[in-house]
Amino acid sequence: MQYFNSNTMLYLNGRFEKAAATTTTLYGASLHYGYAVFEGIRAYNTHNGTRIFKAREHFERLKRSAELVHMPFPWDVNDLIKQTYKLLELNNLKDAYIRPLIYCAPNMQLVAAKDVSIMICAWEWEAYLGNEQLQVCISGYERPNPKSTPIQAKVSGNYVNSILATTEAKAKGFDEALLLDGEGNIAEAPGANIFIEKNGRLYTPPLGNILAGITRATVIELCHVLDIEIIEKHLSVTDLKHADSAFFCGTATEIAGIRSVEEYAFPIKWSESIGATLQRTYKCLVLEKQNYEVII
Structure with missing residues (x-):
């Protein structure tokens, strides 16, 4: 499955960037040890326009996940919701799966994160397990x-x-x-x-x-x-x-x-x-x- 193309935008640390042009570290605990937290969220094309279902609950859980594994969470939930709607608009997505991810700066030691980044991306995705029993x-x-x-x-x-x-x-x-x-x-x-x-x-x-x-x-x-x-x-x-x-x-x-x-x-x-x-x-x-x- 193709999750992005040359025109796809994602949200990264307060900026919107082309997904194909972004990079990340190869020296982080997120890559080496799985030390990252994420969410899975859906947006739906309703008769009231594009709506993210239970956006606040998902971003609050993202915050709670970070706290439980001792990762900083310096972001405002209301702003993250706002930026996610903008992300959908930039990518012309009405029905979409949304993936926020908090990951660590370079650090190979087995200690709590001090510096983290946030990325939010989105793509069209049918029901994960299909529509059959x-x-x-x-x-x-x-x-x-x-x-x-x-x-x-x-x-x-x-x-x-x-x-x-x-x-x-x-x-x-x-x-x-x-x-x-x-x-x-x-x-x-x-x-x-x-x-x-x-x-x-x-x-x-x-x-x-x-x-x-x-x-x-x-x-x-x-x-x-x-x-x-x-x-x-x-x-x-x-x-x-x-x-x-x-x-x-x-x-x-x-x-x-x-x-x-x-x-x-x-x-x-x-x-x-x-x-x-x-x-x-x-x-x-x-x-x-x-x-x-x-x-x-």
């Missing part, structure tokens, strides 16, 4: 121990774990992986949270060993609005393989239905599942087809 396997890799790294932060180095899990799944002929935590409970997909449906209720793993997904939080909000019972609890693989339906959710993924987990095929048709209802409702929300902001 997914065949999923249980990964041989576990989510990192939350005492070893701040799981609630979007740290670049943490995503080596995600790359390994997805690569393993695809090598086995599956669309995506599902990782467990160190206790054998369901955690999340390499880049998305999971919900399962059983007897008209939704269940999802609690925070602690998973990323506190913004889309996950939105799904929970929508459940409250739609009077869908939602329960956060530890879930086993047995719970999953006795469920009626399941789906992944995330900013890049949006909401993606799961057809099967290894040999177990979910018995409820996706079109008749709670996940499908939430998928339609979520799309209405991000496209501002209904005024959910009044009630959420």
Whole structure:
């Protein structure tokens, strides 16, 4: 996939520059040790114009991620939102995926960053896992121990774990992986949270060993609005393989239905599942087809 061309602009430390003309250091902890934090954000072409969905929540999480790994964050969130809208305008993007990244100045020592840069880029990107129901396997890799790294932060180095899990799944002929935590409970997909449906209720793993997904939080909000019972609890693989339906959710993924987990095929048709209802409702929300902001 081509993410930029000779005309693409990105935002770098307060300036807009041609992506093809920018450079970065080869001597930084971000490259050598994965010491960087990032966000994934989506903008949608709504009838009210281009809107970045939950921009403030994403940039506040970026700030929190930086704080959790002891990186400076000298930027104003309001200004970053403003500059991101300008970036979309400069690139003539209306539907876009947006990637802010905070990375380190040259430093090979294993110490907290003192000098950092921020880059924001954007490109057109369809739903990350596609629009078809997914065949999923249980990964041989576990989510990192939350005492070893701040799981609630979007740290670049943490995503080596995600790359390994997805690569393993695809090598086995599956669309995506599902990782467990160190206790054998369901955690999340390499880049998305999971919900399962059983007897008209939704269940999802609690925070602690998973990323506190913004889309996950939105799904929970929508459940409250739609009077869908939602329960956060530890879930086993047995719970999953006795469920009626399941789906992944995330900013890049949006909401993606799961057809099967290894040999177990979910018995409820996706079109008749709670996940499908939430998928339609979520799309209405991000496209501002209904005024959910009044009630959420």
